[in-house]
Amino acid sequence: MSKAKQGGNNSECIKVAIRCRPMSKNEIKDQREQVVRMDINKGEVIIQKSSEEIPKIFTFDRVYDQYAIQENIFNEIAYPIIENVLEGYNGTIFAYGQTGTGKTHTISGLPKDPTHKGIMPRSFDTVFKSIECDTKCQYLVRASYLEIYNEEIRDLLSKNGQNKLELKEKDGTVYVKDLSTFVVKSPEDMMEVFNEGTVNRHVRATNMNDTSSRSHSIFTVTIESSQIGPDGKSHIKVGKLNIVDLAGSERLDKTGAQGEGAKEGIKINLSLSTLCHVISSLTDPKCTFVPYRDSKLTRLLQDSLGGNTKTCMIANIGPADYNIDETLSTLRYASRAKNIQNKPKINEDPKDTMIREFQDEISRLKAELEQFSGGKYNLNGATVGPDGQQIIEVEKFIHVENKERMKQMEESLEQEKLNIKKNFEKERRKIQQQVEMAEEEKSKFLEELKQREDQANKEKSKQQKLLKRIKNMEEKLLHGSEAMEKAMKQEQDLLKSKAELEEKRILQVRLEQELKSKEEEKINLEQRYSSQQDELEGKKKEIDKIWKKVQMKKNEIGDLQDEIHREREDLMDRIRELTREIRQKHLIIDQFIPAQEYMRIERRAEWAEDINDWIIPNVEFTGNNIKIQKAKKKEGNNAFANNLFENILNLEESEDEDYEAAATKRVNQAINSILNEEEEEVGLQFVPPEKQSVYFKYTDDGAVREDPEQAAKKEKNKKKRLQSAKRPLTAKKKKADMVTGDLISMVQSMTSSQAADKIIRKSKQVIYPKAQGLVQD
Numbered sequence: 001m002s003k004a005k006q007g008g009n010n011s012e013c014i015k016v017a018i019r020c021r022p023m024s025k026n027e028i029k030d031q032r033e034q035v036v037r038m039d040i041n042k043g044e045v046i047i048q049k050s051s052e053e054i055p056k057i058f059t060f061d062r063v064y065d066q067y068a069i070q071e072n073i074f075n076e077i078a079y080p081i082i083e084n085v086l087e088g089y090n091g092t093i094f095a096y097g098q099t100g101t102g103k104t105h106t107i108s109g110l111p112k113d114p115t116h117k118g119i120m121p122r123s124f125d126t127v128f129k130s131i132e133c134d135t136k137c138q139y140l141v142r143a144s145y146l147e148i149y150n151e152e153i154r155d156l157l158s159k160n161g162q163n164k165l166e167l168k169e170k171d172g173t174v175y176v177k178d179l180s181t182f183v184v185k186s187p188e189d190m191m192e193v194f195n196e197g198t199v200n201r202h203v204r205a206t207n208m209n210d211t212s213s214r215s216h217s218i219f220t221v222t223i224e225s226s227q228i229g230p231d232g233k234s235h236i237k238v239g240k241l242n243i244v245d246l247a248g249s250e251r252l253d254k255t256g257a258q259g260e261g262a263k264e265g266i267k268i269n270l271s272l273s274t275l276c277h278v279i280s281s282l283t284d285p286k287c288t289f290v291p292y293r294d295s296k297l298t299r300l301l302q303d304s305l306g307g308n309t310k311t312c313m314i315a316n317i318g319p320a321d322y323n324i325d326e327t328l329s330t331l332r333y334a335s336r337a338k339n340i341q342n343k344p345k346i347n348e349d350p351k352d353t354m355i356r357e358f359q360d361e362i363s364r365l366k367a368e369l370e371q372f373s374g375g376k377y378n379l380n381g382a383t384v385g386p387d388g389q390q391i392i393e394v395e396k397f398i399h400v401e402n403k404e405r406m407k408q409m410e411e412s413l414e415q416e417k418l419n420i421k422k423n424f425e426k427e428r429r430k431i432q433q434q435v436e437m438a439e440e441e442k443s444k445f446l447e448e449l450k451q452r453e454d455q456a457n458k459e460k461s462k463q464q465k466l467l468k469r470i471k472n473m474e475e476k477l478l479h480g481s482e483a484m485e486k487a488m489k490q491e492q493d494l495l496k497s498k499a500e501l502e503e504k505r506i507l508q509v510r511l512e513q514e515l516k517s518k519e520e521e522k523i524n525l526e527q528r529y530s531s532q533q534d535e536l537e538g539k540k541k542e543i544d545k546i547w548k549k550v551q552m553k554k555n556e557i558g559d560l561q562d563e564i565h566r567e568r569e570d571l572m573d574r575i576r577e578l579t580r581e582i583r584q585k586h587l588i589i590d591q592f593i594p595a596q597e598y599m600r601i602e603r604r605a606e607w608a609e610d611i612n613d614w615i616i617p618n619v620e621f622t623g624n625n626i627k628i629q630k631a632k633k634k635e636g637n638n639a640f641a642n643n644l645f646e647n648i649l650n651l652e653e654s655e656d657e658d659y660e661a662a663a664t665k666r667v668n669q670a671i672n673s674i675l676n677e678e679e680e681e682v683g684l685q686f687v688p689p690e691k692q693s694v695y696f697k698y699t700d701d702g703a704v705r706e707d708p709e710q711a712a713k714k715e716k717n718k719k720k721r722l723q724s725a726k727r728p729l730t731a732k733k734k735k736a737d738m739v740t741g742d743l744i745s746m747v748q749s750m751t752s753s754q755a756a757d758k759i760i761r762k763s764k765q766v767i768y769p770k771a772q773g774l775v776q777d
């Protein structure tokens, strides 16, 4: 992938702000030193361990110390981006930093507390307030919420949140297939969506944070707006706001994470290090490749980093000395991120917008309603001029007029329904009163009358339903009201001018400081030394200055070396983990997959770029799958799966046998017997089963005998087992998990996908609990 081009007219740098949280209770209790200082006016973060040490200074667009309030952070950082999103730009706000430094506090805060609510709830309020004061446009707002947990994308708003979703690419844009989105009409709606998703997010207590986010979350608000242009046509703009709360980078020794927690930590660090590589590549002029594809997070943030989005990064840090390495690392990456150039652009009249679909559907429903009522109900807002031409009215009038007209129509339809009832009642009575009419004829007329009445009622109900649908859809399309417009406009202008004023003030302070230091330099240069002694003093001062710089650079080099060392350690951990995984997979392949089948699978496997994984194309049409399916149809057979599992269910742990060997033996026997049955029945061509087992061998006379090597191994295992009289339950559980896990992989690779699904389902319902049960016993 080529690197985003830098420079150009409409390109702009990512805005970077730093926020340092206050000392935590534990840090105060442990009497930790505060090593972070901030100069808010200069936008500087100063890190100094002791007064003897040369301070490390970093400069950013904005810096916020422990006293910063949520409202100011929102107004200065997030508000400008939301304004842009309403104009049709894409915007991203993301929080980055070490675990426990306040990312979630900054992004969500305490949503119900007016002082402590974070960027997210404030953004919801602002979006709808802005819409309320815009009478020119019609808006449709929707929200989605996902998390990336252990490198898998999960929909936080879906009932099947456990389902992994896939990343896809269309017209150069990366999106998540099948992600749920909800149309929302108010900040309360949006908050409900957010709360629902947050409950589903992975959170865990660690030594560093009681509520540590174990996943990266992305909340996306899509705002589609439609406005009638001077050409009389409606023009659509689509802005997308991504609010990203990243999981924090962590050192496993500090978080004390173990088991699942440690695994999560490794994955979190891995995707964050890919994010850092992307940042480094984008800001290194020599680098021509950006590794977006190395993690799901960077693929999803591709447009926000070096793409067409207005992006703001908030880097969170802690103030205490024992986190200094992590703080410096965060500051370094944040400092690099300042140089990433994006090229934001307004998304005008894109294809496939939901607002266009809504508008078209409403028009269609209205036309249908009109047809029904024979032109009596015209809701399209179009009136016929004297020359017979249609005059299109401005949208806001249509809306107001429509609302009133809809209300009238609802009332009139209700009235008409009552009238129908009355009229038919009258007719019915008339028929019944006719004495000269025969009973048979009367009931025929009454039946006809009933049918007519039903028909008329049906039509009215259909019209009412259509009206209800139109009303429902129109309610989702949001408009501003003129009464709100003025008041809101003033409030917005005030906020804007406040933000601009603050920006100008900071700029002025920075320029003044720059000027001062330039003047000092100039004076120094112009200084005429009156004597040799003065010259000596001057030169000494200069040397001191240069020496300080040299020391700073030296320190910097030392820090960088430490960081590289840490990164290398992390990578080594990752390599070790991958090696373990690969070895386990090889073990399964060697033991359960016949060599020929393995080669065949390898030949057929293709790398799928879009899902970043290997696939077997058209696996459902492979020879054996079709044969198996045919055989199953013939037998209506669950027997294949059942038989296999009944055999495996008989697994029992005996005291004098190696558990794993016994399990594997039973699995192999079960599989072999089933495969042999299948082979006879449908002529399957499997490689002889001796290749599938390391414990058993086929002898010349065709009998299955135990392999002497394996018998010796078994004996050794038995001794080991006797030595450790009581094996810990967890070890047994792991083995049970392994056997069921291996079985699933094996079955998947040997049978049709439907058969595999069935077997896996069965394994989850029956075998797994049984295996766990064995362990508990």
Ligand SMILES: Nc1ncnc2c1ncn2[C@@H]1O[C@H](COP(=O)(O)OP(=O)(O)OP(=O)(O)O)[C@@H](O)[C@H]1O
Pocket: 020, 021, 022, 066, 097, 098, 099, 100, 101, 102, 103, 104, 105, 106, 209, 211, 212, 213, 214, 246, 247, 248, 249, 316
């Ligand atoms: N600026 C702040 N003012 C007051 N309390 C804060 C601030 N920042 C963070 N905290 C508190 O510190 C704790 C950790 O914060 P938070 O959960 O937001 O960290 P995080 O960076 O999201 O951590 P993780 O990466 O583990 O999810 C919380 O109890 C939070 O309330």
